Amino acid sequence: MVTSPISTSNKHLLPEAHEQAQSQLRSEAILRTVIESEPECIKLLDRNGTLLQMNPAGLAMIEADSFATVQGQCIYPLIDPEHRLAFEQLTAKVFEGDSGSLIFKITGFKGTGRWLETRAVPLRDGPEILALLSITRDITEHKQAQQALAESEERFRATFEQAAVGLAHIGLEGQWLMVNQKLCDIIGYTREELLTLTFQQITHPEDLAADLVNVQRLLSGEVSTFAMEKRYFHKHGTAIWINLTGSLVRGEFGEPKYFIAVIEDITKRKYAEQALRESEAFNRQILDSSGDCIKVLDAEGRLVYLNQSGQCLLEIDNQLDVIGKRWTDFWYSEEHRLACEAVTVALAGGQGRFTGFCPTAKGTPRWWDVQINPMEGEDASRRLVSISRDITESKLAEENLRQVTDALELRVVERTADLLDANQQLQLELVERLRAEDALERLGRQNELILNAAGEGIVGLDLQGRVTFINPTGARVLGYTVDELLGRPLHKVTHRSQTVQVIYDLTSYCIYASLQDGKVRSLVDDVFIRKDDVRFPVEYVSTPILEKDQTVGAVITFRDVTERQVVQRLKDEFISVVSHELRTPLTSIRGALGILAGGVLGPLPEKGQRMLDIAVNNTDRLVRLINDILDIERMESGKATLHKQTCDTMSLVHQSLDVMRPLAEQAGVSLSVDCPSCKLLADPDRVIQTLTNLLSNAIKFSPRGGAVSVRVECHDAHLLVQVDDEGRGIPADKLESIFERFGQVDATDSRNRGGTGLGLAICRSIVQQHGGRIWAESTGHGSTFSFTLPILEYTHSLVCFA
């Protein structure tokens, strides 16, 4: 609707101006149309703010249904009180002839708030100002957007500042553009200081490369964000571990603008992690460096962990083969029961412990001392720790010792019997030689003392298994007197109450088996019952007593193995007794017999001389036997060390031949040698001992007129020495066993040929200590003993040590 003042002015137009008026009317119509359809508010106000005219867009803004309802009203009440004065001032200004603009807020008739921007100009008619003409735009949306932006920026700033993590904007060159207080706190710089630095300057050099790679990946668009753990240097110089999350902000056209970094201080966590790792590594190291087999079992007894030593000891290639398996299933028979018991005890909070035999995964026999404890810690009842110690060596050592002791005792008894025989003959013929006889008796007493003082039970059995002899120790261990046991069957005495649980098959009982087939047997895990019904674990060896190849009984040596340590002490004492106490009377015996036999006190009858020679020879053999036993004990216990030096083969062989020549001449055996000169690094005394032992055997077993030859071949890395004889040869099944202690082909050899039964065992020890090998071959007519020694040439060792 067009304003009336305009039309009013038109009423006064003159006719000559009609055309002009017509034209004006047309332009007025155009103007009206424009105003009506204008999307912005166009209004006229008088100087008091009364609405004179308003187009539909304006009416919509103020929420008026029609112009009629608002015509002549003052619009000031619609204006927000805050802006009302400014609007009134603008109005006044316009009526003074100026123009102006204002942003203000109104509330429409229907209550809607709007932000408006208005431009007001005076509407003049000549000098008179008729009205205020304003064009007003609704800027509510713009205002809201602006406000939202401001709010968002405020929120961002607050978030940025109050964040619990370090936040930063970083320029493309790495300079810090904006940082929050938390970040400053983390790295110790003030905001101002930090803004002069780049992230490269405070990054740990070891972490920089990785960081730069990540930055490149962001820039290239390969990733939109990355996270990494890295170190910054604190202002004080210490390294701080942080977790960095980086992303890149790009501009409207995709161009990189700056990086956003989220920085979290993880130093404490890192240290905690490291400490945990170290502690774990430390524990693992302790577990792995332990020589024992350490296992962790779950409540069902299944293996959940096995340390490295355990894997080695058990010869397990792959841990996974055993993890998850029931530990008790690794044990058999009696040990299985003991293992189950131990697990039960440990699950109840106690310590389970037992000693038992369990072969490795590859079948190597091993004995173990096993302890099982509940694991300490939160889950105490859920886990068990089992620590098994490999006690195979000490078991074997005990076994060896027992065999040596048994054999020695048997031989001492035999030798003593020889000496006593000779002694009786002497008594008949040489009554005046009382001193010598005295000495022999002393030796007999000494041996009896040793037998009685032995820490093991020694029982003699007849073919029916009845006790024919028992030493006091044996009787004491069983809780009887010697007399109570004589004549009673050992099996019934020692196993009497077991018949309820286990029906022993007499034929499978090892002592009786020994009696039947004449073989030495040992059992390490039997249980005997004392007179007072107390059961105790024993080990025993059953050695048949042979007379002319017929078994006439057996000697059983048994021991209460709960006193294992006593054995070690006894062993040392025994060695010391042998080396001194036994030699001292032997010195007297040998000296006295030597003087008599040498005829220094005058000639003797022929038979008397013969008897004395026997006594001298047997004394010498006893001395050799003691020496050999000491020798092999020292070598096998590692007490004897090799004194290696550069030697020449020719010299070694000729020295050995020189020692053996008298024996060979006496036996009518010829010696020949084929030996090149060759240097080697070895203990000359020990090599000569080996060679003389082999030569002595070869000579002893050669018939008169036979030949013994020594052949030496020098190869690249080793030396081969062979001793050939023309003796009776060695059965194929004895070629190995002759190197065992007392492993002679024929048990009577030691008596008939003057050997000790230990020579070849000593040779084997010496050769093995040198890193060589020894073996025997036989064709039935004659034997060849060969051994190798590594040639560790002197020049080689010089190069090595240079």
Next chain:
Amino acid sequence: MPSKRVLVVDDEADIREVIQMCLELVEGWDVLLAASGNEGLMSAQSEQPDAVLLDVMMPEMDGVATFKQLQANRETRQIPVLLLTAKVQPTDRQRFAELGVAGVITKPFDPLTLTAQIKALLQW
């Protein structure tokens, strides 16, 4: 060769007697006997023998201690000493040699060659 005087020091009476008989009968030497290290020291000083045969394993003062005392005494220092021992380890031999004894005779010994051994060691 003029007759020699040899002092035998051993705690074992039987061994003393065997050695005495052996040295007297085989070589005709004069033999002095002592049953302990202390007796041996006194006898060596007062009798000035040509040599001492000294047992190593004796109670109270052993052979090595006795030998050291003999060496410490100006009047017995020059008397050659042979040790009698049942110990045959190479390391023992070396230790005895380092002490400065004239030789070592291993027990048990062959009585018929004992004097030969003594003569060889002492270069009589």
